[in-house]
Amino acid sequence: MAGGWANSTRRDRLPPNWRTExxxxxxxxxxxxxxxxxxxxxxxxxxxxxxGDDHSPENLDWVHDAVPPHCHRFKSSAEGVAAQPRERRAREKHPGLL
Structure with missing residues (x-):
């Protein structure tokens, strides 16, 4: 597997009726x-x-991934960035203004 699927458990979490229903x-x-x-x-x-893992039919729809305009890639990337914890450093005074 390549890319994001290499260490993913996503495929294993799909319901058994993913392909058939x-x-x-x-x-x-x-x-x-x-x-x-x-x-x-x-x-x-x-x-x-x-x-998330909501596999209800209302939550599933088609998207461009491997074909342009690659909407899914941009969406997944944005979701990944949003999921990262945001640490804020304490604001430091500018050394020239001490």
């Missing part, structure tokens, strides 16, 4: 695979609209 249901709801982020057709990955 959930993906086909998403295709039925959105046969043109309109990306839920940019509104353009041709989504190539099924995305969780809200982060």
């Amino acid at each position: 959930l993906r086909p249901a998403a295709d039925e709801r959105n046969p043109e695979r309109i990306c839920h982020l940019c509104g353009k057709p041709g989504g190539d990955a099924l995305d969780h609209k809200k982060p």
